[in-house]
Amino acid sequence: MRKGFLILTSVVRKGFLTCIFVKEADLTTQRARGGRVTIHDLARVAGVSVSTVSKALNDNGRMAAETRARIKRMAAEIGFRPNALARGLLSSRSFTIGLLTNDTYGRFTLPVMAGISDALVDHGVSVFLCAIEDDPALGKVHVDAMLDKQVDGIIATGKRIDRSLPVDLAGLPVPVVYAFTAGASDSVTFTADDAQGAALATAWLKKLGRRRLVHITGPEDFVSVRERASAFASEAGEGGSVRYGVWSESWGHQAVADLWSAGGPLPDGIFCGNDQIARGVVDALRERGVKVPEDVSVIGFDNWEILAEQTRPPLTTIDMNLKELGREAGLMVLALAEGRPAEPGLRKLPCKLVVRQSCGGAQTN
Amino acid sequence: MRKGFLILTSVVRKGFLTCIFVKEADLTTQRARGGRVTIHDLARVAGVSVSTVSKALNDNGRMAAETRARIKRMAAEIGFRPNALARGLLSSRSFTIGLLTNDTYGRFTLPVMAGISDALVDHGVSVFLCAIEDDPALGKVHVDAMLDKQVDGIIATGKRIDRSLPVDLAGLPVPVVYAFTAGASDSVTFTADDAQGAALATAWLKKLGRRRLVHITGPEDFVSVRERASAFASEAGEGGSVRYGVWSESWGHQAVADLWSAGGPLPDGIFCGNDQIARGVVDALRERGVKVPEDVSVIGFDNWEILAEQTRPPLTTIDMNLKELGREAGLMVLALAEGRPAEPGLRKLPCKLVVRQSCGGAQTN
DNA sequence: GTTCTATGAGAAAAGGTTTTCTCATATTGA
């Protein structure tokens, strides 16, 4: 065996065993790199230059079809995968985006994240998740770290459309898309269509023959609360009334107690601002001996499955299609990163009705 | 003004306005780069070479203290931040790790993620979140993408310690740390100390004077269920019995119904396998007219705040310190990435008791 | 046999940073 040389790998090609000799120094280099195989290794093994390898793998340049195929085959054999850092340095595309979020429990962020990831993984894009927990300093640290890492874009997401993240994303050198959080007026923003969702819920109650409708919802300072209440009011007509409160089960309980002790005509349909309130309402009604859905239909909002499915009876509710929203936001930020233009403005995505048992009515939809 | 030159920026230094002239070609380059300022721009502005700038900013090499300070000041002025891609290419450290997860709802993953991020953001490390949803193909795609991006390490996390992710992480060129999921025997794995947590819960019930104890928990094929049950049994002594079921509220309801209709002596303390079961138990007891905590103390497991706080009364429960677990896993993967050695094996982190009202007893702890 | 074209493949530069090596100048001592 040649002195100072070692066998790197042996390849069986066309039935012949070919031994590849590499200088010991090269192997040492390779060790230091963590055993990663580079395009140079592949070129050496294939007996061509690195440029030829690159062109072969990227279907660029002119070359004999046989050469291209052979190089591709050997690349697969030795497990060559191009270093995305080097690639990104050259192309100024890192195939990486950042997801900035405010939402600690992830009730909104996780489905959105799932949609983003789902849409972008096919494009080779990975997602940095940065939870900033309402802390401006932490937000800045994360944004700086993302920019240092040359993210191709940023998606900012929060819990409500009428508050912005505690960090300034204007004037960044990368595109920013907002989801469920407020952006500048000339930015691209995605949110759920609250009015349409509320109308959907109210129409469903009416379709089931309910006429004395109440909307028990969250704090009036949420713009989405006002939009839903307004849509509810116009859909419900004369019979509809709205009660504002907080986003908790106990508010649902209390609202039922208030209604049933008020002495007026009792509602036969209740549209709740979220599934937690609905859970409280359903529990309170059961405790009063009011039958759901026989006496009263209750519909929630959010389709927070882990809660909606465990309620007795399971909640019919409105789903904001958060995963789809994430998917669209992901594709949008990708488009912007690739220089494709997009019209700024607020995009409202439709909600859908999820029928379980708390309203009665057809299970099929 | 000089032809072919443009003002890049103007700097006020020592009271003098200094105009920096750059060739138009350079500016065009700059534009194409997305307006990012490089070390070359900084070197030009500071009137030194790039190597001097690099050494100044990294506190390397010999140079006049005044020069170093001046370069640092100008770097801050023009907002220079080194390109992490270029840096990573050279150092083979990307300051990036991947978090692989199985857990769609993120009940476990999100706190763990928060801990990881919290521990690593100070070290300039960002985290790729990859949800693979039990899909081996998707898992491979994500792992490959992370490796291409030269992550410094991977943290694998799941929902239970006795199942592994549907993707092979052995023999990867980067360190892997497991949290709440099974790894190879020679790997570093973190999990909560189920036995200690269960003992803590049981001891708390006993300390409150409860003697007829029941443990209502999840499926017996979970190793954590068996460990908790075993610890419960030895702590509870003669009076303790265990009922296995599923992880749902309705199982909590049913278990209470079973117990109260069995005709034997009724329990005065119930330790539940998770907060959902505890919620079901508490609701069922209230509906039977059994007072919690006066007649029966109920304690949960998980400290899933959004559920525990909304239960009536709010749940006393065991917290698995998931954020701390994430923090330790993050620091561990960082240590391994930096070549510091670590002993393989399973590390069990202690749980803590969170006192609310479902057991009675002191609010202070 | 000679010139032109087509084809295949290699050389080199670029991307932004860090590190090592080299060089020039200033300072010290004799």
Next chain:
DNA sequence: TCAATATGAGAAAACCTTTTCTCATAGAAC
């Protein structure tokens, strides 16, 4: 004044990939 040393700063290579440009060879046409 000259040599030796200390000091500050620049040049160049390296990391890995892609792309453009150039070159060599084979075949075709005259």
